[in-house]
Amino acid sequence: MADATDRRSASPPDPASLPVPERLLSAATRLFAQHGFERTSVQELVDAAGVTKGAMYHYFSSKEDLLFAVYQRVLAMQTRRLEEFAEADGPLAERLHAAAADVVLTTVDNLDDTVIFFRSLHMLSEERRGAVRKERRRYHERFREMIRTGQRQGVFRADVPADLVVNHFFGSVHHLGMWYRPDGALSGAAIGGYYADLLLASLRPDPAPTGTG
Amino acid sequence: MADATDRRSASPPDPASLPVPERLLSAATRLFAQHGFERTSVQELVDAAGVTKGAMYHYFSSKEDLLFAVYQRVLAMQTRRLEEFAEADGPLAERLHAAAADVVLTTVDNLDDTVIFFRSLHMLSEERRGAVRKERRRYHERFREMIRTGQRQGVFRADVPADLVVNHFFGSVHHLGMWYRPDGALSGAAIGGYYADLLLASLRPDPAPTGTG
DNA sequence: CGGCACATACCGCCTGGTCGGTGGGAGGAC
DNA sequence: GTCCTCCCACCGACCAGGCGGTATGTGCCG
Missing domain, CATH: 1.10.10.60 (Homeodomain-like)
Incomplete structure (x- = not known):
């Protein structure tokens, strides 16, 4: 893996x-x-x-076609990776942690792809953009389901929408392209570990709700 | 405000x-x-x-000059906003919460600016890109200092680098342009509340460290 | 009457895309 | 074995259009 x-x-x-x-x-x-x-x-x-x-x-057939091909390759890789983790064994929290850490690792190992993905979406035709979004959504939903399950089981706090948590998490992952440098102080694995920790920490059931609900 | x-x-x-x-x-x-x-x-x-x-x-003087002007306006607004919150009174955690929630609110109220900011940085000349980055960094540092202070005071967990937390948070904020829709289920204020909660939750001192250190 | 704030016609460049051409290897005929 | 054929992968000179930018003109205000 x-x-x-x-x-x-x-x-x-x-x-x-x-x-x-x-x-x-x-x-x-x-x-x-x-x-x-x-x-x-x-x-x-x-x-x-x-x-x-x-x-x-x-x-x-065109320059845009080439761009789309890049998208397809990224999409395929992301999806394949997530499936592997989502369908693994072990406690849910651990699976989520592992999947989250892996997303980060995969992202920094393929930073170029990620940078393109979010920066150039608007260069695709309406139709192809739709296709990319659709695939991307499926990806999000796969992740979201893990969180929802945890919320139902009571191992994750339920007073925050799973959707929002997913967007929150992937936002920070996407942003990696803006600041991560391979020769920086933190390795991709280290960042993955931290990010996964942060995710799990923010999902820990809360004894004293601060929230807006 | x-x-x-x-x-x-x-x-x-x-x-x-x-x-x-x-x-x-x-x-x-x-x-x-x-x-x-x-x-x-x-x-x-x-x-x-x-x-x-x-x-x-x-x-x-050029089309790029106009783009740069857009950046300057955004930068000025962001900085001004943050200063207000950072220099306010009250407990640190509350100030951070308020500042975080406000960043989200400001972002969704000026989504266009945010979208441009991260998508078109590479269209600026090397020099101007540098200027933008520098200003942006000062902004990050202002935020980071609040977190560092909290870590030193022991109100925030210290086993995760403040820098990383800042990047993590702003990543999710930046990503708002990818999914937030004004007519969606969640208002900007609601998302701001959640995001601030998530940030504070992930900074809560942890009795059982899961981390990679 | 000077000069500032625009208007408009114009330009050269560069770009994505095209299209007639070609070389070489597989394969059938003998 | 050898030759001829065909076609597929690839070549590269060429093109029209659209782009950012300019230069000269003009009206109006002080």
Whole structure:
């Protein structure tokens, strides 16, 4: 379950051995995250991937199509990861903790993807944006169900909407792209641990409600 | 302190009574948030503001200059708000709670600004981006100091870095632009209350440390 | 009558996308 | 085995459009 991070050093010109679509995907991910979707010209992109425009338009119908492909890859990975944790054994609180920590870890291991995900959604067509949102929602709901279950069981406080907690948590995760640096003081795993702790702490049943209810 | 929300219905063609620079600022805020900076052409922008290109380039040196002006306005507002709360009287925990809730409220009342802030940072020149980051950091630090103080006083748990807590919190606030809708089930004030509760709950001294340390 | 606050026509550049071409490998005919 | 054929993956010069930005003109106010 910890072996999905090995495709990481394959960023530069790309070994030429990889198939063209993957090289494009990888170059696009890097450049879109670095300069933004609109600031990355198709020419730059294909140069970075070591292919030509012709090659790109052979596999992707447009620049936006390429962006969408990036989204699909991220979405697929996220979903797969969460499923694994949600369906594992053990006490709910531990599963949630593990899943939360893993989301953080996966996020910092694929920071480029995350940066693009939230920054460039509006560059997708209405239709595709809808598709992304839908998939993303399913993801949220999977997470939310874990929290709801805990609330019903009484192991989590129930005076705060599960939906809100999920949005709260993923907000902080999403924000990682704004401040996390691989060479910083905290490792991805450390941050994951803290974030999961924070989540669980904020869900601990409260003897003295401060809230607005 | 709750009266800064009145500039809200002045969005459409703009009463023509307002001075040109403000009309441009307001149109830019709306359009940049709606379609993104790159997708908004200067022509669209000036049309929406009810002025001409000539007028715009009379007050702003470039499209990016206009974006920067948007940032400056947001920054100024955020800073001013926080100062008020940080320097108020009362117990630390209460001040932090109030400040946190207010950040949320201010954010949802000015959602467009927030959306632009995090989505379009990379469209600014290196220099201006630096300026924005610097100001933003000062803002974070002001918040962090409240938490640190609480940690030293023992009213907040100290086994989690204050910096990380701040980033965690502001991440969730920033994310509001992704899901909050004015016509949704939760009001800005309600969300603010919850978020502040969540923050305080996650800072409550912990009898049984789960953490990674 | 000077100059500030705009108006408008215009420009060159750069971008995403296209389209006729091509080389080389698989495969059928003999 | 060899040749011819075909087609698929890819090439790259080219294009039209739209963009940000400019430059010159003009009316109005002090």
